[in-house]
Amino acid sequence: MNPAAQAQQQDLLKVEPASPAASGAPVTPTTPVLCLCGAAARVGGRTLWSGVDLEVQAGEFVAVLGPNGVGKSTLVKVLLGTVPAAAGDIRVLGRRPGEAGHRVGYLPQRRSFDSDLRIRGIDIVRMGLDGDRWGVPLPWSRSRRAEQARVDEVIELVGASAYAHRPIGQCSGGEQQRLLIAQALVRRPEILLLDEPLDSLDLPNQSAVAALIGRICHQEGVAVVMVAHDVNPILHHLDRVVYIAEGGAVCGPPSEVINSETLTRLYRTPVEVLSTQDGRLVVVGQPEAPAVHTDRHTGREK
Amino acid sequence: MNLYLASAGANAWSQPFFQHALLAGTFIALAAGLVGYFLVLRAQVFTGDALSHVAFTGAMAALAAGYDLRLGLFTACILVALLLAGIGRRGKADDVVIGSAFAWILGLGSFFLTLYTTSASGMNDGGAGVRVLFGSIFGLDAGQTLVAVLVALGVGVAVMFLGRPLLFATLDESVAAARGVPVKALGLAFLVLVGITAGEATQAVGSLLLLGLLAAPAGAAVRLTDRPFRGLALTAGLAVAEMWAGLAAAAWIPRCPPSFSVMAAASLVYAATYLRRPTTRRSRTVTA
Amino acid sequence: MGSASFSWNLVGDFQQMWSYPFMVNAFRAGATVAVVAAAVGWFVVLRRQTFAAHTLSVVAFPGAALATLAGFALSLGYFGFCVAAALALALLRRGREPGGSGESAAIGIVQAFLLACGYLFMALYKGLLEGPQTLLFGSFLGITTGQVTTLAMAGVAVLGVLAVIGRPLLFASVDPQVAAARGVPVRGLSVAFLVLLGAATAEAAQITGALLVFALMVLPAATAQVLTARPGLSLLLTVVLGFAATWAGLVAAWFWPYPLGFFVTTIAFALFLLAHGARLLSTALANRIASATIPAGAA
Numbered sequence: 001m002n003p004a005a006q007a008q009q010q011d012l013l014k015v016e017p018a019s020p021a022a023s024g025a026p027v028t029p030t031t032p033v034l035c036l037c038g039a040a041a042r043v044g045g046r047t048l049w050s051g052v053d054l055e056v057q058a059g060e061f062v063a064v065l066g067p068n069g070v071g072k073s074t075l076v077k078v079l080l081g082t083v084p085a086a087a088g089d090i091r092v093l094g095r096r097p098g099e100a101g102h103r104v105g106y107l108p109q110r111r112s113f114d115s116d117l118r119i120r121g122i123d124i125v126r127m128g129l130d131g132d133r134w135g136v137p138l139p140w141s142r143s144r145r146a147e148q149a150r151v152d153e154v155i156e157l158v159g160a161s162a163y164a165h166r167p168i169g170q171c172s173g174g175e176q177q178r179l180l181i182a183q184a185l186v187r188r189p190e191i192l193l194l195d196e197p198l199d200s201l202d203l204p205n206q207s208a209v210a211a212l213i214g215r216i217c218h219q220e221g222v223a224v225v226m227v228a229h230d231v232n233p234i235l236h237h238l239d240r241v242v243y244i245a246e247g248g249a250v251c252g253p254p255s256e257v258i259n260s261e262t263l264t265r266l267y268r269t270p271v272e273v274l275s276t277q278d279g280r281l282v283v284v285g286q287p288e289a290p291a292v293h294t295d296r297h298t299g300r301e302k
Numbered sequence: 303m304n305l306y307l308a309s310a311g312a313n314a315w316s317q318p319f320f321q322h323a324l325l326a327g328t329f330i331a332l333a334a335g336l337v338g339y340f341l342v343l344r345a346q347v348f349t350g351d352a353l354s355h356v357a358f359t360g361a362m363a364a365l366a367a368g369y370d371l372r373l374g375l376f377t378a379c380i381l382v383a384l385l386l387a388g389i390g391r392r393g394k395a396d397d398v399v400i401g402s403a404f405a406w407i408l409g410l411g412s413f414f415l416t417l418y419t420t421s422a423s424g425m426n427d428g429g430a431g432v433r434v435l436f437g438s439i440f441g442l443d444a445g446q447t448l449v450a451v452l453v454a455l456g457v458g459v460a461v462m463f464l465g466r467p468l469l470f471a472t473l474d475e476s477v478a479a480a481r482g483v484p485v486k487a488l489g490l491a492f493l494v495l496v497g498i499t500a501g502e503a504t505q506a507v508g509s510l511l512l513l514g515l516l517a518a519p520a521g522a523a524v525r526l527t528d529r530p531f532r533g534l535a536l537t538a539g540l541a542v543a544e545m546w547a548g549l550a551a552a553a554w555i556p557r558c559p560p561s562f563s564v565m566a567a568a569s570l571v572y573a574a575t576y577l578r579r580p581t582t583r584r585s586r587t588v589t590a
Numbered sequence: 591m592g593s594a595s596f597s598w599n600l601v602g603d604f605q606q607m608w609s610y611p612f613m614v615n616a617f618r619a620g621a622t623v624a625v626v627a628a629a630v631g632w633f634v635v636l637r638r639q640t641f642a643a644h645t646l647s648v649v650a651f652p653g654a655a656l657a658t659l660a661g662f663a664l665s666l667g668y669f670g671f672c673v674a675a676a677l678a679l680a681l682l683r684r685g686r687e688p689g690g691s692g693e694s695a696a697i698g699i700v701q702a703f704l705l706a707c708g709y710l711f712m713a714l715y716k717g718l719l720e721g722p723q724t725l726l727f728g729s730f731l732g733i734t735t736g737q738v739t740t741l742a743m744a745g746v747a748v749l750g751v752l753a754v755i756g757r758p759l760l761f762a763s764v765d766p767q768v769a770a771a772r773g774v775p776v777r778g779l780s781v782a783f784l785v786l787l788g789a790a791t792a793e794a795a796q797i798t799g800a801l802l803v804f805a806l807m808v809l810p811a812a813t814a815q816v817l818t819a820r821p822g823l824s825l826l827l828t829v830v831l832g833f834a835a836t837w838a839g840l841v842a843a844w845f846w847p848y849p850l851g852f853f854v855t856t857i858a859f860a861l862f863l864l865a866h867g868a869r870l871l872s873t874a875l876a877n878r879i880a881s882a883t884i885p886a887g888a889a
Contacts, residue, residue, distance in 0.1 A: 080480050101482065108476040116692040117473075118528045119343075124473060131470030132483045136462050136531055167528045183477065347694040348641040351701070355801075401640035402812045402862050405805030409855025412727040412802070416848050431723055436709045510648070511709070514702025521695035559713045565706030572699050 031094065033058050033191055033223045034079065039088030041074050048074055050087065052249045054242055058190065059221040061214060061237050063228050065258075066244035072227040073109055075244070076193045079225065080106055093190060105189030107180055109196050109227075117169040121160065121179040124168050126151050128183035151186060158182045158212060174205035178212070185216065192216070194226040198233055206233040213237070231258065232280045258283070320553060322447040323439045323560065327545045329454035330506045331515065335541030336461040337499045338516035339534050340492060342524055344472050348397055349386060349493065350516045352404035353500040356382040358509040359411035360501075361434045366418040371434070372449070375501035382407070383497030387490040437508030437561040439549070450505055457498055458538075460491075468492060469530055506545075507561045518568035519544060525575040544568045607844055616730040616797075618738045620836040623794045624806060626745040628832030629752055630790040631807035632825050633783060635815055637763045640808055641694060642679055645701040646788050647803035649675040650795030652708030654725045659715045665740055668792040675704060676788030680781040727851045728799025730840060737796070744793050748786055759783060760821060802851035806832060809858035816865040831861060 032055040040050035048071030056062050064072045077083040078090065081098020093100040105128075129147055130137070137144070155164045158178045163171055168179065177197060184192060194213065198206045214237030217224040228234060231241070231254070241257045243250045245266045250257050257263075258281050263271040274282045341350050360378020361371045382403075389399060415431045433441070442450065461468075470478040471485045479485045496516075503512035519540035523533045548564030555563070607613050634643045649671050657667025682696040708725075752759075762769040762776045770776045794803040810831035814824040839854035846853075 082480060098482075104480075106477055106480040108480070113473075114345075118524055118692075119473060119530055120528045123528075123530050127470045127474055128477065130466065131474070131478060132467055132481045134463055134467060136465035136534070183474075342695045345694050347698040348644075351641065351644065351698060397638055397640045398635050398808065398812050398815075401644065401804065401808045402859065405802070405809055406855045406859035408801050409805060409849075409852045409859075412723075412799075412849045413852035415723065415727070416852075420847070435726070508709075510705045511702050513698045514706065517695045517698035517702065521692070521699055524692065524695065557713060559709055562706045562710040562713070565703055569699055569703040569706075 032056055032091075033093055034225065035089075035091040037089040039078065039090050040086040041071055041078050041083065042086040043071070043074055043083070047086065047247060049244050049247055049249055052088070052242070052244075052251075054249075054251050056191075056223050056225065056240075058223050059218060060239045061217045061224045061226070061234075062240045062242060063226050063231060063234055063238050063254075064242045064244065065228060065231055066249075068229070070244045070246070072244060073195050075242075076106075076195050076225065076227055079191075079193055080104065100191075102187040103190045105184035105187065105192045105222075107184045107192070107194045107197055109199065112173070112200075113168045113176065115169045118167045119169075120165055121168045121171060121175075122151060122155065122164040125155060125164070125179055125183045125186055128186040154182045154186045155179070157185065157216070174201050174209065177201060177205075177209055181209070181212065181216075185222075190222060192222050192224045192226075194224065196227050196229065198228065198230070203233075210234045210237060235279070235281065315553065318444075319440050319442070320549070322442045322444060324546070324549055326442050326447045326450040326454075327439055327506055327549055327564075328542055329451045329458075330502050331519075331541040331545035332538050333454035333457040333461075333499050334503050334512070334515040335519045335538040336458055336534065337492075337495055338518075338520035338541070339523060339537040340461070340468055340472065341496060341516055342520040343469075343530075344492075346493075346496075347513070347517050349400060350496055350500065351513050352386070352400045352407075353379055353383060353497050354504070354509045354512045354516075355404050355408045355411070356497075357500045357504040357512070358434050359407050359414060361504065361509070362411050362414035362418055362431070365430055366414045366421060372446075372501070372505070375504055376498060379497035379501045380494055381497075383493040384490065387493045433508075434504065435508050435510045436559065437504065437506055437511060439506045439560050440552075442505065446505070450502060453498065453502055457495055457502070460495055464488060464491060464495075465531075465534065507564055511561050511565050514565045514568050515541065515545075518565075518572045522572045522575045525572075526578075540571060541568075544571060603845075604841075607841070611735075612732060613840075613844065615733040615735060615738050616840055617837065619733050619741050619797050620730065620840050621833060622738070622741045622745045623797045624832040624836035625829050626748050626790050627794045627803065627806040628810045628828045629749060629825065630787055631811040631832070632814070632828045633752075633759060633763065634787065634807055635811040636760070637783070639787075640804075641697050642784065643787055643791070643807050644804045645679065645697050646672055646675055646784075647791040647795060647807065648701060648800050649704050649788075650792055650803065651725050651800035652704045652711060653792070654795075654800070655708045655711035655715070659711045665737075665792075665796070668795055669744070669789060671704070672788035672792035672795075673785055674788075675700065676784040677781075680784045683780070683784075724799065726799050726801045727849050728795075728797055728802055730797060730843065730850050733797070741793055741796065744789060748789050748793070751782070751786055755779060755782060798851055798854065802855060805851070805855040805858055806836065809855070809862050810835065813858070813862045813865045816862070816869055831858070835861065 034054070034056035036052050036054040038050075039052045039054075041048045052075075054062075064075055066072055074083055078085050079092055079097055081092075081096070085097070090097050092098075093103055126147070129151060152161075155161055158181050160175065160178045160182055163175050164179065168176060171179065181194075181197065184194075192213075197213070198209060201209060210233045213224055213226065214234070216222055217237070226234065231238070235254060238254050240251060241254045243257050243263070243266060245263075246268075248266060250262055250266050252262075258273055260271060260273045263273060263283065270285060272284045274284060276282065338350075341347055356378050357375050360374040360376075362374070363378065364371050364374025367374075386400060386403075418430060467478070467483045468488050470481075471483050471488050475485055499516070500509070500512060503515050506512075507515055520537045522540055523537040527533045527536055544567040545564055547567040549560055551563035551567070552558050552560035631643070634640060650668050653667040653669075653671025654664055655667075656671070657664045678700060679697060682700070683693060758769070758774045759779050759782075761772075762774050762779045766776050791803050791807070794806055798806055810828045813831055814827035817827060818824045835854055835858040838857050839850055842853040842857075843850040
């Protein structure tokens with residue numbers, strides 16, 4: 001990204017901070033935007049995790065980690081309200097899940113568009129703004145200009161201006177992912193729920209998208225909950241980690257959670273965390289969750 | 303029957319049957335275009351194909367039982383649309399299941415056709431099957447035209463009303479669902495609209511050809527523009543223009559059935575979109 | 591059709607039926623067509639190309655109508671149109687993702703346009719055509735021995751080619767990316783298969799009519815693939831089911847005055863529903879057994 005574009009983005013960020021007051025929510029810095037207390041989830045008669053306690057403040061970057069099939073995506077769906085929690089108290093922006101509406105942005109797991117889908121990226125972003133309103137957009141509507149401006153602004157923010165007018169089917173995986181993040185951001189959410197956004201991206205794109213999410217989180221004050229299977233690309237941006245394994249979960253700063261002691265306690269089997277020279281973490285000996293494949297598929301079809 | 307009235311040539315313009323056809327055709331094309339755009343975007347053209355064949359069976363069943371043909375058309379199309387939405391997850395059934403079901407329904411149609419043509423009321427009406435299969439837009443009377451126009455208007459208004467959430471649910475289902483868009487109900491409502499449109503269009507171009515009316519304008523519009531709502535408007539415009547061109551051709555050219563000329567116009571426009579290079583720069587190849 | 595009444599003396603009924611040469615020809619032609627359609631249809635269902643198959647099968651109608659109008663052999667019209675349409679679909683398919691929105695729209699337009707052409711040919715011919723209903727819904731009366739020979743030869747050719755390309759085609763259908771990496775010509779196979787499909791539909795359309803070929807193609811295969819996941823067995827089952835449905839349909843059409851297509855589709859669809867019912871029942875039983883042995887909700 002060239003310096004000029006970056007400077008421009010900085011300007012935009014200063015002009016448009018997502019202040020809680022603007023969206024009419026009485027969220028003070030001391031109230032957590034997200035609060036789970038003794039939460040549990042059950043899918044298909046199997047308890048995925050239980051007794052999960054978590055509080056997320058505005059502007060915090062939280063990663064949800066763990067092996068395949070432990071219910072990381074289910075956690076996001078519970079927060080969205082599309083999967084009911086089996087137990088516990090869950091508050092999203094002080095309300096029950098699913099009631100916070102457009103104040104929650106969501107990026108589902110691994111979406112790709114048909115390569116012959118001839119709809120522009122900007123239209124996909126625009127859907128995030130007004131896609132749930134009935135009727136068709138009218139050319140003489142008064143709010144049109146403002147909405148157009150907001151879409152352009154958010155596309156600029158994620159650095160997707162160069163290809164937003166191209167059919168989304170012709171964009172690369174990384175480009176599509178940026179546009180989809182723009183879509184999740186377009187309504188100025190206070191919480192961003194991301195389900196493996198770095199999946200299927202190459203390494204440079206992974207770190208670029210991770211940096212983008214980190215910047216949005218810390219500069220715009222958006223709380224980010226991100227499901228990831230690899231912590232390393234986001235390690236520098238993280239405030240807290242939720243590590244789910246075998247029915248339970250541990251929360252805390254990355255260094256306190258991703259270490260041999262904690263993970264050994266969580267898995268009840270010896271697990272070792274190695275740190276490479278460049279600060280990357282490698283978890284050795286972590287057992288896989290049972291019934292990985294069936295579980296993942298049933299989860300996805302929902 | 304009335305097909306060859308078209309050989310009246312230029313005089314056709316002043317004939318009431320032509321005016322009825324023009325009026326009904328315009329609105330039917332409008333409805334078919336609007337529905338067709340979403341049908342193409344949702345890659346559900348095959349479902350439309352299935353419903354068009356259901357229209358034949360429904361019409362034949364109604365005739366065999368001695369009712370108005372349109373009663374059977376709409377009842378069968380709406381019922382099967384609900385059924386298809388019901389058996390498929392998220393309102394989209396598997397192609398093989400759709401194919402299996404409509405293969406049988408078509409066989410049933412041939413049964414009702416035989417039943418009708420061998421019954422007392424259908425003895426002298428051997429052309430009924432052909433009329434339903436290939437349409438008889440020049441045979442509409444004033445009352446039928448009025449009903450066709452009203453139903454088409456209803457479909458058009460409904461599509462406009464559902465437009466934006468339907469587009470959202472089509473392009474980006476999981477996010478739309480998380481946003482509270484009733485994805486499943488929309489899929490169902492849309493299929494019902496397709497069913498009603500199939501019943502409508504059967505009167506104009508026949509159950510075998512209505513697929514062209516649904517798919518061709520939308521297919522062309524999707525190739526011409528990559529803006530969704532402009533595409534929707536373009537589809538409706540193309541559909542109406544193609545209907546007019548087809549009707550005019552049928553009036554001018556002796557022995558040219560209107561269903562053929564409408565299909566020919568629609569297919570020509572679609573083929574012409576291949577001559578034009580897409581507007582977007584394909585500056586780089588995309589690796590998926 | 592309806593030329594005899596059904597008595598419960600099955601052997602006598604069958605002998606009576608068999609004593610008419612045209613009925614024997616109908617059975618022979620029906621068997622050929624059923625086997626070819628079922629074998630090709632099995633791949634259609636596996637490759638999820640039902641829409642293309644339906645389009646190719648209805649294309650038989652304009653082919654026959656043009657042949658009647660221009661006065662050349664019907665078989666030529668059937669085969670010429672179906673194979674040409676198969677090539678057109680292959681051309682439209684180039685450079686697109688299978689099953690995408692663009693492809694299905696293109697197939698639908700090809701189908702509607704060609705049917706409209708058929709209607710035009712019919713309208714131009716007017717009168718002397720043996721009736722569009724026969725072309726569309728089929729007739730088993732008046733099949734000559736010469737026709738049976740033609741059908742058999744075409745059938746053997748289709749099955750022969752299918753036998754040669756069968757294994758790579760199966761690989762390319764199930765896992766196109768890996769197959770391509772192994773050097774299987776995926777795109778070439780896809781074109782070859784469409785052409786085979788065109789030939790098979792042209793063949794079957796001469797008996798079942800253009801509109802009902804599709805049933806013979808999809809229903810037995812869909813039924814077999816519900817019942818078993820083993821490729822060899824399910825292919826065999828498909829052929830057996832198609833054959834049984836056709837012959838049973840012929841017998842029924844002999845005794846009752848309704849069209850052959852109706853009986854064939856109804857029998858095949860009943861088998862399809864039975865297969866689905868059987869599978870639902872067996873999974874329900876398996877679930878009950880499973881839930882009885884493993885206590886639910888164990889973490």
